[in-house]
Amino acid sequence: MTLTFPRKNLAINNLIDFREAGTIYEFTDYLKRPEDEKGGWEKDNLQFKLDHIQRLFENMNEEINQTIHTSNDKTVNIFFEQLKSEIAHFNLLSVDKDYFVQISKQWNENKYNEFLKKVAIKEQEYFNQPERNKYAHLEKYTSSYYGFLTGKMETREIENKNFYCIEEKPNLIDLNFLDKYLEILERVTEKFSDNVSKEIELYDKNKLAGKIVEDSQSFYDKIVKKIKNNKVIAILLLIFALYVGVSEFIKLTRENKENIDSIENNGSRYEKPSSDLITLKIDEISAVDYAPEPEAKNVTITLKVIPKSNTKYVPIKSKGELILVNSKGVSTSYDFDLNGVDEGIMPQAVSYIYLDGMIPKKIYEKIVKDGGYKIKCIVHYDNDVLPGEQKFSSGIFNLEKESIKN
Secondary structure (H helix, E strand, O other), X not given: OOOOOHHHHHHHHHXXXXXXXXXXXXXXXXXXXXXXXXXXXXXXXXXXXXXHHHHHHHHHHHHHHHHHHHOOHHHHHHHHHHHHHHHHHHOOOOOOHXXXXXXXXXXXXXXXXXXHHXXXXXXXXXXXXXXXXXXOOOOEEEEEEEEOOOOEEEEEEEEOOOOOOOOOOOOXXXXXXXXXXXXXXXXXXXXXXXXXXHHHHHXXXXXXXXXXXXXXXXXXXXXXXXXXXXXXXXHHHHHHHHHHOHHHHHHHHHHHHHHHHHXXXXXXXXXXXXXXXXXXXXXXXXXXXXXXXXXXXXXXXXXXXXXXXXXXXXXXXXXXXXXXXOOOOOEEEEEEEEEOOOOOEOOOOOEEEEEEEEEEHHHHHHHXXXXXXXXXXXXXXOOOOOOOXXXXXXXXXXXXXXXXXX
């Protein structure tokens, strides 16, 4: 099983996107305009980007603290190693001007080449029209067309031009305004750093989790190691093995090893499987593009969990299901990772767990465009803890464009 941390992933992916050339173009294109042309929906859109990414950083910080205070050392180690690796790989704590100049120039080169191809196609289409050969340059002629307002055929005079007039401009990044974008990015990076650096520093000083290497041996393996290093115990065990029979000794040893976990996780801690242990409600749905898989959409569903138990935990598997039902009633099931269930569902406390996984981007676009889709979520009792089969289902949730945080 690969652990996923949805709020961290959302924050990291949005920060990566904020540092890409497409975002640089959006900001520099707006910043270079005269003051009387600024404002409107474009300003609102850019401000939304800034507000949204700051909220994602704050949500990530909440997930960091939740992981630190509610998860075991192994989960804490996995979280911070993932986070440190992503920060290092994408250089997220640095604003290197030379790098952003380079990707801006590459963007401009690509966009200009695309623009030239587009102009060449339109120019060829223009000169392939029969009017270019029929009339001399600047010669005037009349053309008929249907007037939708008048409801009849009308004519207009056109001046033939034997050259193609380019009316569009390529979407190029104005490098004169790159510094202003970088000032904004520096403030965004500072906000990101404020939400991760302190905790990473504590982790690097081994103040948040023990070293996995030191605790990687099971109790059984440690006992075996001690036996190997103690000659007196080894001799006594050898005599015992000869007395009762090697096969019985091996059988007993295997049984002891298999029962270690069951002794630690007995029925005094966990509820036995039953259909009325928890109630699930879909609280929030978010979707984000995921850079490594451009044809997929990363969907995270926040589930509110209301426990019925007063004293015992409810063990839940770390895999769940998203059931998607279209307007014709046809359902499709997706296997999702389930986060926030390391220790099980806590008694007497409302909590939140997170289904996180991928769906095809084409399916997501149909959901947003066509509407009429419904979903429900299913999680399963962990029968590795106590035997028994039981699943828990949320209610049906009507998917609408407004209900998804994109």
